[in-house]
Amino acid sequence: MMGVKKQFVTIILAFIGIAFTGSYVQAGSQQHTEVRHKPEVVATFAKNVEKYAASKGARAFIVARVGRPVKDLPKGIKFTHTAIAVYSAITLGSGEVVNGYAIHNLYQNADSRNRSDLIVDYPVDFFWGAYELKAGIVIPKPYIQGKLIELIKSGDNRVLHNPKYTVLASPFNSMYQNCTEHTLDMLNAAIYDTTNIAQLKANTQAHFSAQRVKTSRFKLLLGSALMEDITTRDHQGKVKTATFTSIAHYLNQYDLAQNAVTLDANLNAIDI
Amino acid sequence: MKTQISHPLKSITLAGSLALASLISLPASAEGGSVHHSGQASKHTVLSTAHGVGNSAKVASAVVAVPIIVSGGLSLAAGSAATAVGESIGDSAQNISTHHKHTEANQPLYITEITVTADPAPNQIGKEANDRIDTNNNSPKLKSKITTTELKQTTVIKEQN
Structure with missing residues (x-):
């Protein structure tokens, strides 16, 4: 009977692990392959996000998507992937040059899940696998936009990339990095006009309030044991990570945002 | 009735197997960098078809x-740049064919009506073309046509900045 009990407990643990890893794996910075809405609907939504940003004069802005049901995410986390969109001259395969936004992402590598790559894609790619057609948009003050553009155009954003990936990366040190921390690092590089990582991390510790990940230590421990892209080794005390919402609050707190909204498929823009 | 005794190692293996099985079945577990690339060519096809129909x-x-570099730097007031564009969100009349590599800070930002998508990784281009060849294996003429078209569509230099 003891054996049966042990097996039962093991199965329960495994299912907890499944539930946990399911939430976090899908909360990661991954590029989607399966469209969940009609392609033309996604394309229209993506275009409307571009038009909204353009209407606000955004040359560079922070954009976020919802990759899975919010109810499946840790409490308070509303978006699953964050990146920076930059107004660009886009050369098409035909040679034609058009204007629109290119999105500069840190994506988790599918083959090595504890590694990441910097990848440029476009709004329809960004929202392709979105669970919900809702965009997080934060437009920084114009001078920060200008610095972000300089950072990306010069390629210095690559200096800020740490390919060691974990879903719950602490933004306060440079042990690991996820998509949102990379976005925050780029933002701070623009704000402080430096790519000195030690300086950026010191500034983050001093001024940025990360979002607490409200989940049990047991689940975190189990996730760390089962998933190569989950670790809490870079955290001290409570697990906190950078999120789209915490970045929005950061910019609002220091009066560095000109506009911060969520935009839904019906073009309702709700202030954050 | 014989009860099987659970060994700790077996328990760990079971937990791991279940977790792995769950990962395999999770949509997101198949959504990463490399899979992102393999899906791009299909995405282009799906989008083209969708647009073609409706x-x-x-x-x-x-x-x-x-x-795009802004001449004179960015110091414009919030929301002052593209009011006209903003008022026509959702209006398909914004099909602007001109482009600008340098713009003034207070100029409206034009957005193309073309749905721009990233191309697949170089190693996926040949695979996609081959898949199409296999699909059309009984139609040599079609096979040749699709291959040529596919190669034209997918010969790109991926941005590396």
């Missing part, structure tokens, strides 16, 4: 995107 907008692959 919409006149075009779909095009991007070769490179260069951030």
Whole structure:
């Protein structure tokens, strides 16, 4: 009977692990392959996000998507992937040059899940696998936009990339990095006009309030044991990570945002 | 009735197997960097088909995107740049064919009506073309035509900045 009990407990643990890893794996910075809405609907939504940003004069802005049901995410986390969109001259395969936004992402590598790559894609790619057609948009003050553009155009954003990936990366040190921390690092590089990582991390510790990940230590421990892209080794005390919402609050707190909204498929823009 | 005794190692293996099985079945577990690339060519096809049926907008692959520099720096007031564009969100009349590599800070920001998508990784281009060849294996003429078209569509230089 003891054996049966042990097996039962093991199965329960495994299912907890499944539930946990399911939430976090899908909360990661991954590029989607399966469209969940009609392609033309996604394309229209993506275009409307571009038009909204353009209407606000955004040359560079922070954009976020919802990759899975919010109810499946840790409490308070509303978006699953964050990146920076930059107004660009886009050369098409035909040679034609058009204007629109290119999105500069840190994506988790599918083959090595504890590694990441910097990848440029476009709004329809960004929202392709979105669970919900809702965009997080934060437009920084114009001078920060200008610095972000300089950072990306010069390629210095690559200096800020740490390919060691974990879903719950602490933004306060440079042990690991996820998509949102990379976005925050780029933002701070623009704000402080430096790519000195030690300086950026010191500034983050001093001024940025990360979002607490409200989940049990047991689940975190189990996730760390089962998933190569989950670790809490870079955290001290409570697990906190950078999120789209915490970045929005950061910019609002220091009066560095000109506009911060969520935009839904019906073009309702709700202030954050 | 014989009860099987659970060994700790077996328990760990069971937990691991279940977790792994769950990962395999999770949509997101198949959604990463490399899978992202393999899905791109299909995405382009799906988008082209969708647009072809119900919409006149075009779909095009991007070769490179260069951030647009703002002449004189960015110091414009919030929301002052593109009010006219903003008022016509959702209006398909914004099909602007001109482009600008340098713009003034207070100029409206034009957005192309073309749906721009990233291309697949180089190693996926041949695979996609081969898949199509296999699909059309009984039709040599079609096979040749699709291969040529596919190669034209997918010969790109991926942005590396």
